[in-house]
Amino acid sequence: MKNETHPDYHPVIFKDGEHEIVTRSTMTSKNTREVDGVEHYVIPVEISAFSHPFYTGKQKLVDTEGRVDRFMKRYNLSTQEEKEAAGAKGEEGADE
Known part of the structure; x- marks a missing residue:
């Protein structure tokens, strides 16, 4: 397998209001938080599946x-x- 062909994935927390999604991503941030002994980048998002009207059933x-x-x-x-x-x-x- 070739070296440096895949992007670097980091532990990330996507924060949408009160909801948090803990996953891995190539995105980084200046804000970090430790979860279970692992530093996660904290990335605020405006809309996610928790707040989008289509997924919440509040679509008009x-x-x-x-x-x-x-x-x-x-x-x-x-x-x-x-x-x-x-x-x-x-x-x-x-x-x-």
């Missing part, structure tokens, strides 16, 4: 320009709410 659809509605109209698709409303109207008309 932001549609400020009505793009979803335009798409639905263009392809003659209806949303679940519209289907339920149409079903309720159909039941009322059947009673008459």
Whole structure:
């Protein structure tokens, strides 16, 4: 095996708010902390799997320009709410 072909991996702590991920990485930092007798570089991250809305289930659809509605109209698709409303109207008309 050739020497110096692989990067140097270091013990690292990625810190996202209160959550910490202890792993190995090529990244380094000026901040260090000792865990189980081993010095780890501490690297703050803004978004990780602990805080990203997709992974936390707090994802929201932001549609400020009505793009979803335009798409639905263009392809003659209806949303679940519209289907339920149409079903309720159909039941009322059947009673008459």
